[in-house]
Amino acid sequence: MSIVQPAQTYLNVMEVLVAEEVDKQQKQLPPKIAHYVNKSEAIAYALNRLPPLYATSQKGLQQQRLRATREMQPKIALAVRQALAAIQRDPLRSSPPLRLEVDRGPQDALRGLKELLGSEDLSWANLVDEVEHTLIRTARGEITWHKRGTSLAESHEWQDSRYML
Incomplete structure (x- = not known):
């Protein structure tokens, strides 16, 4: 049920x-x-x-x-x-x-977004600001995205270029 x-x-x-x-x-x-x-x-x-x-x-x-x-x-x-x-x-x-x-859709979606964006502080209240900030960092080349499930992204959905060698 x-x-x-x-x-x-x-x-x-x-x-x-x-x-x-x-x-x-x-x-x-x-x-x-x-x-x-x-x-x-x-x-x-x-x-x-x-x-x-x-x-x-x-x-x-x-x-x-x-x-x-x-x-x-x-x-x-x-x-x-x-x-x-x-x-x-x-x-x-x-x-x-x-x-x-219980319909866990919203909680599961938020948890997935936290993992994808690498933001443990993400909430529904700050979602738009966090996505905007992440998009700006991506446009600046600070974040490199990989398709989920690829070997580079299995443990992390994205990589912050500041930490790449």
């Missing part, structure tokens, strides 16, 4: 609080039992038994966190306790974890 995720501008505060509570309670378990607890399953189990608390701003995040700690903390602790009891890994049971494919 491929999921395209927009830039996230909201947060379910309950997810954060439940994850913190799972960590807290898991540390209190004997090591042999804690080893058989799948944290993701415990979090999902508890979240399915609690209401979501979404926030879209820093102030909203603080208010929802405060509300959850005041009003929901006993319910969160109980839901996590039940989750840890219910979701202990059966060593004989094996279920592959959920792997969501």
